[in-house]
Amino acid sequence: xxxxxxxxxxxxxxxxxxxxxxxxxxxxxxxxxxxxxxxxxxxxxxxxxxxxxxxxxxxxxxxxxxxxxxxxxxxxxxxxxxxxxxxxxxxxxxxxxxxxxxxxxxxxxxxxxxxxxxxxxxxxxxxxxxxxxxxxxxxxxxxxxxxxxxxxxxxxxxxxxxxxxxxxxxxxxxxxxxxxxxxxxxxxxxxxxxxxxxxxxxxxxxxxxxxxxxxxxxxxxxxxxxxxxxxxxxxxxxxxxxxxxxxxxxxxxxxxxxxxxxxxxxxxxxxxxxxxxxxxxxxxxxxxxxxxxxxxxxxxxxxxxxxxxxxxxxxxxxxxxxxxxxxxxxxxxxxxxxxxxxxxxxxxxxxxxxxxxxxxxxxxxxxxxxxxxxxxxxxxxxxxxxxxxxxxxxxxxxxxxxxxxxxxxxxxxxxxxxxxxxxxxxxxxxxxxxxxxxxxxxxxxxxxxxxxxxxxxxxxxxxxxxxxxxxxxxxxxxxxx
Amino acid sequence: xxxxxxxxxxxxxxxxxxxxxxxxxxxxxxxxxxxxxxxxxxxxxxxxxxxxxxxxxxxxxxxxxxxxxxxxxxxxxxxxxxxxxxxxxxxxxxxxxxxxxxxxxxxxxxxxxxxxxxxxxxxxxxxxxxxxxxxxxxxxxxxxxxxxxxxxxxxxxxxxxxxxxxxxxxxxxxxxxxxxxxxxxxxxxxxxxxxxxxxxxxxxxxxxxxxxxxxxxxxxxxxxxxxxxxxxxxxxxxxxxxxxxxxxxxxxxxxxxxxxxxxxxxxxxxxxxxxxxxxxxxxxxxxxxxxxxxxxxxxxxxxxxxxxxxxxxxxxx
Numbered sequence: 001x002x003x004x005x006x007x008x009x010x011x012x013x014x015x016x017x018x019x020x021x022x023x024x025x026x027x028x029x030x031x032x033x034x035x036x037x038x039x040x041x042x043x044x045x046x047x048x049x050x051x052x053x054x055x056x057x058x059x060x061x062x063x064x065x066x067x068x069x070x071x072x073x074x075x076x077x078x079x080x081x082x083x084x085x086x087x088x089x090x091x092x093x094x095x096x097x098x099x100x101x102x103x104x105x106x107x108x109x110x111x112x113x114x115x116x117x118x119x120x121x122x123x124x125x126x127x128x129x130x131x132x133x134x135x136x137x138x139x140x141x142x143x144x145x146x147x148x149x150x151x152x153x154x155x156x157x158x159x160x161x162x163x164x165x166x167x168x169x170x171x172x173x174x175x176x177x178x179x180x181x182x183x184x185x186x187x188x189x190x191x192x193x194x195x196x197x198x199x200x201x202x203x204x205x206x207x208x209x210x211x212x213x214x215x216x217x218x219x220x221x222x223x224x225x226x227x228x229x230x231x232x233x234x235x236x237x238x239x240x241x242x243x244x245x246x247x248x249x250x251x252x253x254x255x256x257x258x259x260x261x262x263x264x265x266x267x268x269x270x271x272x273x274x275x276x277x278x279x280x281x282x283x284x285x286x287x288x289x290x291x292x293x294x295x296x297x298x299x300x301x302x303x304x305x306x307x308x309x310x311x312x313x314x315x316x317x318x319x320x321x322x323x324x325x326x327x328x329x330x331x332x333x334x335x336x337x338x339x340x341x342x343x344x345x346x347x348x349x350x351x352x353x354x355x356x357x358x359x360x361x362x363x364x365x366x367x368x369x370x371x372x373x374x375x376x377x378x379x380x381x382x383x384x385x386x387x388x389x390x391x392x393x394x395x396x397x398x399x400x401x402x403x404x405x406x407x408x409x410x411x412x413x414x415x416x417x418x419x420x421x422x423x424x425x426x427x428x429x430x431x432x433x434x435x436x437x438x439x440x441x442x443x444x445x446x447x448x449x450x451x452x453x454x455x456x457x458x459x460x461x462x463x464x465x466x467x468x469x470x471x472x473x474x475x476x477x478x479x480x481x
Numbered sequence: 482x483x484x485x486x487x488x489x490x491x492x493x494x495x496x497x498x499x500x501x502x503x504x505x506x507x508x509x510x511x512x513x514x515x516x517x518x519x520x521x522x523x524x525x526x527x528x529x530x531x532x533x534x535x536x537x538x539x540x541x542x543x544x545x546x547x548x549x550x551x552x553x554x555x556x557x558x559x560x561x562x563x564x565x566x567x568x569x570x571x572x573x574x575x576x577x578x579x580x581x582x583x584x585x586x587x588x589x590x591x592x593x594x595x596x597x598x599x600x601x602x603x604x605x606x607x608x609x610x611x612x613x614x615x616x617x618x619x620x621x622x623x624x625x626x627x628x629x630x631x632x633x634x635x636x637x638x639x640x641x642x643x644x645x646x647x648x649x650x651x652x653x654x655x656x657x658x659x660x661x662x663x664x665x666x667x668x669x670x671x672x673x674x675x676x677x678x679x680x681x682x683x684x685x686x687x688x689x690x691x692x693x694x695x696x697x698x699x700x701x702x703x704x705x706x707x708x709x710x711x712x713x714x715x716x717x718x719x720x721x722x723x724x725x726x727x728x729x730x731x732x733x734x735x736x737x738x739x740x741x742x743x744x745x746x747x748x749x750x751x752x753x754x755x756x757x758x759x760x761x762x763x764x765x766x767x768x769x770x771x772x773x774x775x776x777x778x779x780x781x782x783x784x785x786x787x788x789x790x791x792x793x794x795x796x797x798x
Contacts, residue, residue, distance in 0.1 A: 403505040410502035429514045430723050431778045436771040440517035469513030472506050
């Protein structure tokens with residue numbers, strides 16, 4: 001009696017331990033999903049297959065314009081992962097600027113393009129410089145700004161030491177601040193070092209009223225009506241190379257290799273932010289702001305500085321092998337878009353930085369939070385994906401079950417000439433590596449479109465067709481005698 | 482007088498409805514399997530890369546060069562690096578996963594075959610891992626194996642003190658285990674369900690007779706359960722081998738954003754071929770490696786056929 005009882009307890013405990021071990025990963029997954037993640041990363045987009053440095057981002061009406069090292073792209077926000085290539089290749093080192101009205105100005109290595117800001121359509125192209133291919137590679141980045149119907153374009157040209165004193169066609173136009181008249185659609189002139197610019201290599205541009213702030217590799221200049229009216233160098237508190245410019249209307253923020261310099265409207269020094277104020281690094285590569293928050297991108301990550309609290313409230317760092325070199329920042333709505341040198345654009349939730357957030361009660365490990373599930377529907381088009389899966393799964397199951405039942409019935413009920421061959425063929429289909437199918441099936445669908453006009457690519461039909469085919473050839477294996 | 486067998490045509494005519502029944506399946510197999518497979522095999526004889534992909538089947542025909550380069554020419558530019566190592570890892574992986582899945586499934590099936598309260602609930606709970614998609618399994622275990630933040634090192638090191646320090650699971654020789662364990666974890670419930678169904682078909686009379694003859698539990702298992710379950714576990718063995726040799730999803734997802742490359746320690750044939758084809762754009766060499774893999778698989782199935790075909794009931798396969 002006692003022995004039976006003992007064996008029962010033993011059996012139950014063995015079963016429970018096994019259950020705990022086996023279901024542990026699932027439980028851990030569920031618990032993790034109910035925790036609030038401390039990371040404010042809400043999603044990232046893998047947006048080019050080359051690891052291109054994201055050089056600039058620009059949001060307009062839910063569209064995101066992106067300039068990278070080898071192309072310019074438009075991402076419309078309504079369709080996740082839908083990218084439209086605006087221009088690509090060697091001629092592009094793009095920069096975008098939103099002009100008044102519906103126009104968007106894009107500067108490339110050789111011309112200025114006026115685009116429709118809504119759909120990215122190219123309206124007109126203004127040639128600026130005829131540059132030999134060999135020299136185009138030397139242009140590392142570009143920037144553009146518009147002040148009263150004039151587009152100002154600057155390039156950062158890096159030459160190798162042996163090229164340093166070599167001249168090339170187009171040099172006179174390229175090096176310096178190019179001025180393009182958008183009304184008359186023509187290139188006007190190039191403002192150069194000998195006309196007062198601190199340096200011919202231009203790294204950042206920022207319009208300020210009727211003026212234009214020009215960041216160069218050796219200080220900052222103010223340009224008014226195509227004349228240099230003020231130059232700020234190391235003596236005025238702007239050390240070395242200007243890497244980015246931003247203003248909130250009253251203060252000018254100058255990102256340099258040696259910290260973030262704050263200037264007032266007259267160019268007088270107000271203050272300086274750097275590692276001693278809690279930023280990750282002194283090197284400031286990009287900057288954006290919203291409210292009292294200042295987002296500062298550096299070579300190893302992002303720092304968030306609160307100007308009201310006068311301290312760094314958050315840092316997001318990844319150093320090591322593949323650091324987050326934050327090269328572009330853009331604030332739009334509730335989100336902060338972060339472009340990094342490895343070609344990713346990450347979407348961060350901006351409100352998580354707010355001051356109220358700081359005062360929130362600390363989280364205990366037992367707190368259940370549904371934020372992840374809410375965000376699934378809010379920030380990712382989870383509904384769409386779910387709908388897709390459901391449609392494809394249901395129709396595939398219906399088709400495959402019907403057809404496979406017929407085949408399985410024929411196989412088990414009758415012995416007809418070729419039935420053995422057929423059942424061997426069914427087994428043989430499982431022996432083909434899936435990767436071998438990919439290209440042939442894709443190209444077959446292309447041919448289908450050419451021959452019969454059936455759209456199998458990029459549609460439910462194609463996926464359902466392929467899945468049904470696989471299932472139909474697979475399911476008869478599970479018949480019983 | 483011997484009656485002549487009915488002529489083939491007459492037989493076929495008699496079974497025309499059977500042909501009608503298998504016709505849709507045949508069409509699907511022709512379009513989805515047969516034609517792409519022939520194209521794939523032909524691709525393996527072409528110099529098909531980034532540049533010539535546009536011509537597709539019109540790409541330069543180079544005969545067996547892809548095969549020769551893969552198999553015998555380690556210095557060749559079109560070789561697939563680490564294919565030999567990947568083949569070794571894949572073989573170990575497939576064997577260990579298949580055998581462990583069947584063994585674990587059999588053990589659990591025997592455990593759950595007993596009568597006890599809540600048996601249905603227990604079976605349902607144990608079946609849960611199988612319903613998790615392979616992609617999610619890869620992602621989930623990828624997080625769990627993390628060195629510092631991962632829950633596995635936390636449990637083994639911080640809670641149970643089984644390990645003196647936290648090892649790397651996703652780098653080094655441990656990688657093989659890091660991909661085997663999730664696959665087994667995801668796969669065994671299916672084996673369990675199949676074997677449970679098989680167990681239920683074994684008549685109780687065998688066991689009673691064996692008990693009367695004085696056979697102990699182990700002898701009953703070895704001489705009755707195992708042979709009578711042979712159709713089930715032989716089938717599981719076959720499909721386990723096929724699926725595991727062609728395993729891709731779990732490894733690809735676990736080593737996710739780094740293009741699914743787990744290093745030489747956990748690189749499988751499929752991930753290797755995938756990288757060669759779609760990472761390095763050597764489609765011809767990739768197709769050749771796929772064909773070689775397919776030939777190996779066919780050989781394996783023939784071996785299986787030789788040993789197990791007669792045990793698996795005629796109608797089942």
